[in-house]
Amino acid sequence: MPDFPEPRPLSVHGGARVVAMCNQKGGVGKTTTTINLGASLAEYGRKVLLVDFDPQGSLSVGLGMHPHEMDLTVYNLLMERDVTHEDVIVPSGVPGMDLMPSNIDLSAAEVQLVHEVAREQTLQRVLAPALAHYDVILIDCQPSLGLLTVNALTAAHGVIVPLECEYFALRGVALLKTTIDKVRERLNPGLEIDGVLGTMFDGRTLHSREVMDRLVQAWGDTVFHTVIRRTVKFSDSTVAGEPITSYASSSAGAESYRALSREVLARWLDG
Numbered sequence: 001m002p003d004f005p006e007p008r009p010l011s012v013h014g015g016a017r018v019v020a021m022c023n024q025k026g027g028v029g030k031t032t033t034t035i036n037l038g039a040s041l042a043e044y045g046r047k048v049l050l051v052d053f054d055p056q057g058s059l060s061v062g063l064g065m066h067p068h069e070m071d072l073t074v075y076n077l078l079m080e081r082d083v084t085h086e087d088v089i090v091p092s093g094v095p096g097m098d099l100m101p102s103n104i105d106l107s108a109a110e111v112q113l114v115h116e117v118a119r120e121q122t123l124q125r126v127l128a129p130a131l132a133h134y135d136v137i138l139i140d141c142q143p144s145l146g147l148l149t150v151n152a153l154t155a156a157h158g159v160i161v162p163l164e165c166e167y168f169a170l171r172g173v174a175l176l177k178t179t180i181d182k183v184r185e186r187l188n189p190g191l192e193i194d195g196v197l198g199t200m201f202d203g204r205t206l207h208s209r210e211v212m213d214r215l216v217q218a219w220g221d222t223v224f225h226t227v228i229r230r231t232v233k234f235s236d237s238t239v240a241g242e243p244i245t246s247y248a249s250s251s252a253g254a255e256s257y258r259a260l261s262r263e264v265l266a267r268w269l270d271g
Contacts, residue, residue, distance in 0.1 A: 001225050004262035006044070013047045016134040017268060018127065019194060020156040022180075025172045026143035028164040029199035031058045032234055034140040036254075037160075039243035040261035042096035046135040050092065052102035053123070053152050054142040060101040063092050064241025067103040075105040077126050079112060085130045094243060098134075110147050119147065120187050124155035145179045153183040158194035160264075163215065165201045165208040165227075170215065194267060197260065199228040226260040228253070 021030045031054075038048045052059035053074060057067045076083045077100070085100070092099040113119040123139075130137065139152045153159065159180060163169050173196075184191045196219050202208045216223050229252060237247035245254045 004259065004266045007046075007262060007265045009045045010135065013135055014132045016049070016131045016137045017158065018131070018137045018139065018156045019158045019160055020139045020141055020149075020152040021162065022141045022149060022153065022159050022176065023161055023163060023169075023172070024143055024145045024149070024176055024179075025164075025169055028169055029162040029197075029228065030143070031062055031140050032238070033160070033162045033197060033199065033228070033257075033260075034059055034138050035062050036243050036245060036257040037261055037264070038092075038097050038136070038138050039094050039245045040254075040257045041136050041265070042094055043245060043258065044261060044265070046096065046265075047133065048097040049089065049100065049130060049134045049137045050097065051100045051127070051137060051139040053106070053139050053148055054102060055104050055107035055148075056142070057101070057103045057106075059140040060099065060103065062238050062241065063094075063099055065090075065099070065101055070101050070103055073105055074100050074102045075109050078106075078109050078122055085126065089130075093241075094246065106148070113147055113151075120150050120154045123151040127155055145176070150179075150183060150187070153180060153191060154187045156188070156191060158192045158268075160194050161196045162199045162228075163196055165198050165211045165215075167207070167211060170211055170218075173218075193222055194264065195224045196222050197224050197226070197228065200230045201227045202230050224260060224263055226256060226263050228256050228260070 021034045023030055034050055038050050042048045072088045077088045088100050089098045113122055141149045141152045198212055231253045234253055237244040240247050
């Protein structure tokens with residue numbers, strides 16, 4: 001495991017890197033990674049915006065919001081011309097990290113966007129003014145490869161693929177890579193895969209270790225050195241509505257996400 005340095009503090013903020021957290025398989029740790037990577041980056045002095053781009057609204061709920069008590073969501077930003085990003089953004093409860101919430105209304109956007117001109121670029125267009133105010137924008141995608149996910153990939157500079165360390169999760173990644181390649185070819189030539197992240201790793205089982213080996217064989221250096229191990233603390237922190245970095249600050253899970261944030265920042269600096 002390489003030792004990634006503590007990132008240097010920033011004197012100015014803005015020019016955000018937009019990252020889509022993407023995998024069409026559900027339950028692989030996309031939302032958990034979005035919340036905890038965001039909180040870890042904020043700990044290192046980055047201004048972070050989390051975008052809940054899943055109609056299930058798990059990211060918003062995971063930060064203590066009630067889905068039926070939201071005045072404005074990402075849906076309003078996408079579909080209503082007079083709504084700006086500032087109207088939708090709310091504090092996440094974590095210093096330095098804001099949230100663009102979502103609820104089931106967003107599922108209607110997928111249907112309505114079909115008839116729009118340049119429908120794949122809608123999120124990119126409405127997010128553009130926010131880039132000047134943040135260092136990192138993390139988009140939590142829904143578990144599908146539909147129009148919302150294509151919007152997220154078109155708006156993003158990079159993709160992080162959380163992948164549960166089990167066989168079925170491994171099988172679906174080839175399809176995701178095909179989608180990323182198509183988006184890069186047709187809509188977003190600058191799109192990069194920032195990394196593949198092994199989640200829910202259990203070093204005691206041969207299965208988890210074999211999946212990690214297969215992952216490294218298939219993706220090589222794209223796989224992050226940091227691995228997120230399975231722990232009950234993640235579920236507990238979700239119920240509490242806060243990131244593991246504040247809920248159980250000294251736990252192994254919190255340290256893993258801090259290590260991931262250092263590795264991510266080191267990759268972006270080298271890139």
